Structures are given as C-alpha cells and as structure tokens.
Amino acid sequence: MNSQKEELQDRAIVRIAAHLPDLIVYGDICPERPSVDYFDGVLMFVDISGFTAMTEKFSTAMYMDRGAEQLVEILNHYISAIVESDALLALWKVERKQLKNMITVVVKCSLEIHELFGAQESEGLDVRVKIGLAAGHISMLVFGDETRNFFLVIGQTVNDVRLAQNMAHMNDVILSPNCWQLCDRSMIEIERIPDQRAVKVNFLKLPPTFNFDEFFTKCMTFMDYYPSGDNKNLLRLACMLESDPHLEMSLQKYVMESISKQIDDKQLRGYLSELRPVTIVFVNLVFKDQDKVEVISSAIQDASVHISSVLRDLRGQINKVFMFDKTRAFHDCAALIH
Structure with missing residues (x-):
C-alpha cells in the first residue's frame, strides 16, 4: 500500500499541485481569461518577522559555501508549519x-501558530508572527495567456484582512470588524482597540465539556477536499491525484518556468528555496474604478498579457502579482501569487 502511495506522489501532476492551492487544483478548467469566481470564506494573513534577516544572514560571505542548503534546512524545520515566505494569505x-464555526477553528489555528513561534529562535534569529483574520464574501480572478496563468483573491474581505494584520503587533491576532460580527462571540475573549471596530483576540474561552477535536472534525466535513477516512493522515488529497495530461498541462501554466524545470528534474527536497542574484522590476498599475471586479479583471488581463510579452522577449517572467501598495496604506484588495 505504501509503495502505491509513493508511486502516486511521485507523479508530475502531484509535484505540480504541491505548489498550488486547492482552489486552482480542483477548480474549473476554463479556457476563458479572465474568469471570476465568487464564494464565502475565512482569511488569515500572517506576517513573519525575522525571515528577511535570516535570508540575508545565510546569503553573506561566511555562509556562501552552503548558505542555500542551510536556509532550506531552517525552512523545513521551523517555517514548514507556516510557509516559505515572509507573508502568508490562507483561505478557508x-x-x-x-462561517461562524470556521472562524473559531481559524482563531485556534492562529493561537497555536503563535504558541509555536512565540519563543522560537532559529540560529540566533527570532522568527515571530502577527496575524489578521477576516471573513465574508471573496472573489477569485484568474488571468493570463497561452503560456502562463495567474490568480488573485480580491474584494473587501481581502482588504479587511490586510488592514487587520496592519493593526497587529508581534504575537497578536486581530479580527476584522466583519469577522468579529460573524464569529461565535461566546467562544472568543477579546480586547477592544481604541478608535477601531476591529478587535484583538486574547484567548478562546471554551466550556469545560467542550471537545474541540470533535468540533474540528465536524467543521471539516463542510470543507471540500479535506482528507478524511482512509486518507485522514494525508496533508492534502492533491498528493493522491491520478495522472491526467489535460489537468497537468492546465496546472503547469500557474508555475514559474524555473520551478517547473526543477519539478521535471525531480530536484525538489522539502521547500523550494534558492539564493541567487536577480534583477527585479516593479510595475505599478492604477485603475480608475477599483470597486468593481468585472472592471479591473479586464484591465489586469490586458496588462498581464502585455507585460508578459515584453518580459518574455528579454528572458524575464512575472514572479508575483499583488493588489496593494506595500509602501502606503492601500484601499482595495490584496493577494500574493508566485
């Protein structure tokens, strides 16, 4: 049985799916670009402090002999509980x-992340987190061309989770106003933030007879593609995907060429991490109407196709697409894609 699972997990489609969320892996394969999907959910925005300093440390001269390898080891050991980046946008x-019950689950998840990293030191560098939570309506935009696809989660709820995270100090969990309105207030002890409708989570106040494991299992029955039954020990059902050339080709368009090559060569071990010099160009787009998904989706589609064509001629590629300005307070929506 184990050999069968290992054979499944060694398939190219599984290695590609490991770099993509279930929203894409199990989403509709629609050739039309741009395409928009609408749904409800809970968002967690995690900012990881110390990762950039750790990266710089392992890229200095004294670590150049095996700096990248050491960084990969650190990531796999410490950061694998969250992500290999300095920020994470997670979606339920x-x-x-x-939504009410799922917010309780996500709050507990957030508190456990803080417990794990609160006093953790990695090679002399603190790795700490601050977390914002939001809940409500979410839109997903898929755009691209014949060679590359990208996706964004956008809307007021994404805006709210970014604002909540901005209010957080290290080791804080902040609920957006709508998240606080939708949650089970009998289960969450909070602290008011002066002049703000968002609130800070102090702790979960679970009744003495409350069985969280049973509550969690019940909540997960409403989550599509959550491992259960014989697959309950799997991290994701996507690691058991059967070969499907059409789906594999579709998913591969979301993966950068450099990552795709390493997947094909089976070079990946744990998280994919590289330390190498690069030249980066930031392109800032300003939209006349940022409140309507249908309006900005067309503009983003046209911009991405044009920018990709220019970069491709110069052997470049789009790495990240996000809908907020990191240098100032933003006012629309946020997402991070690579």
Whole structure:
C-alpha cells in the first residue's frame, strides 16, 4: 500500500499541485481569461518577522559555501508549519452558514501558530508572527495567456484582512470588524482597540465539556477536499491525484518556468528555496474604478498579457502579482501569487 502511495506522489501532476492551492487544483478548467469566481470564506494573513534577516544572514560571505542548503534546512524545520515566505494569505472556503464555526477553528489555528513561534529562535534569529483574520464574501480572478496563468483573491474581505494584520503587533491576532460580527462571540475573549471596530483576540474561552477535536472534525466535513477516512493522515488529497495530461498541462501554466524545470528534474527536497542574484522590476498599475471586479479583471488581463510579452522577449517572467501598495496604506484588495 505504501509503495502505491509513493508511486502516486511521485507523479508530475502531484509535484505540480504541491505548489498550488486547492482552489486552482480542483477548480474549473476554463479556457476563458479572465474568469471570476465568487464564494464565502475565512482569511488569515500572517506576517513573519525575522525571515528577511535570516535570508540575508545565510546569503553573506561566511555562509556562501552552503548558505542555500542551510536556509532550506531552517525552512523545513521551523517555517514548514507556516510557509516559505515572509507573508502568508490562507483561505478557508465554506458556505455562509458555516462561517461562524470556521472562524473559531481559524482563531485556534492562529493561537497555536503563535504558541509555536512565540519563543522560537532559529540560529540566533527570532522568527515571530502577527496575524489578521477576516471573513465574508471573496472573489477569485484568474488571468493570463497561452503560456502562463495567474490568480488573485480580491474584494473587501481581502482588504479587511490586510488592514487587520496592519493593526497587529508581534504575537497578536486581530479580527476584522466583519469577522468579529460573524464569529461565535461566546467562544472568543477579546480586547477592544481604541478608535477601531476591529478587535484583538486574547484567548478562546471554551466550556469545560467542550471537545474541540470533535468540533474540528465536524467543521471539516463542510470543507471540500479535506482528507478524511482512509486518507485522514494525508496533508492534502492533491498528493493522491491520478495522472491526467489535460489537468497537468492546465496546472503547469500557474508555475514559474524555473520551478517547473526543477519539478521535471525531480530536484525538489522539502521547500523550494534558492539564493541567487536577480534583477527585479516593479510595475505599478492604477485603475480608475477599483470597486468593481468585472472592471479591473479586464484591465489586469490586458496588462498581464502585455507585460508578459515584453518580459518574455528579454528572458524575464512575472514572479508575483499583488493588489496593494506595500509602501502606503492601500484601499482595495490584496493577494500574493508566485
């Protein structure tokens, strides 16, 4: 049985799916670009402090002999509980009526992340986090051309989670106003933030007879593609995907060429991490109407196709697409894609 699982997990489609969220892996394969999907969910925005300093440390001369390898080891050992980046946007897609219970699950997840990293030191560098949570309506935009696809989650809820995270200090969990309105207030002890409708989570106040494991299992029955039954020990069902050339070709368009090559060569071990000099160009787009998804989707599609064509001629490629300005307070939506 184990050999069968190992054979499944060694398939190219599984290695590609490991770099993509279930929203894409199990989403509709629609040739039309741009395309927009609408749903409800809970968002967690995690900012990781110390990762940039750790990266710089391992890229200095004294570590050049095996700096990248050491960084990969650190990432796999410490950061694998979160992500290999300095920020994470996590999404739980559920029906509207399940938001209240799912917020409780995500709050507990957030507190456990803080517990794990609160006093953790990695090679003399603190790695700490601050977290913002939001819940409500979310839109997903898929755009691209014949060679590359990208996706964004956008809307007011994404805006709210970014603002909540901006209010957080290290080791804080902040609920957006809508998240606080939708949650089960009997389960969450909070602290008011002066002049703000967002609130800070102090702790979960679970009744003495409350069985969180049973509560969690019940909540997960409403999550699409969550491992259960014989697959309950799997991190994701995507690691058991059967070969499907059409789906594999579709998913591969979301992966950068450099990553795709390493997947094909089976070079990946743990997280994919590289330390190498690069030249980066930031392109800032300003939209006349940022409140309508249908309006900005067309503009983003046209811009991405044009920019990709220019970069491709110069052997470059789009690495990240996000809908906020890191240098100032933003006012629309946020997402991070690579």
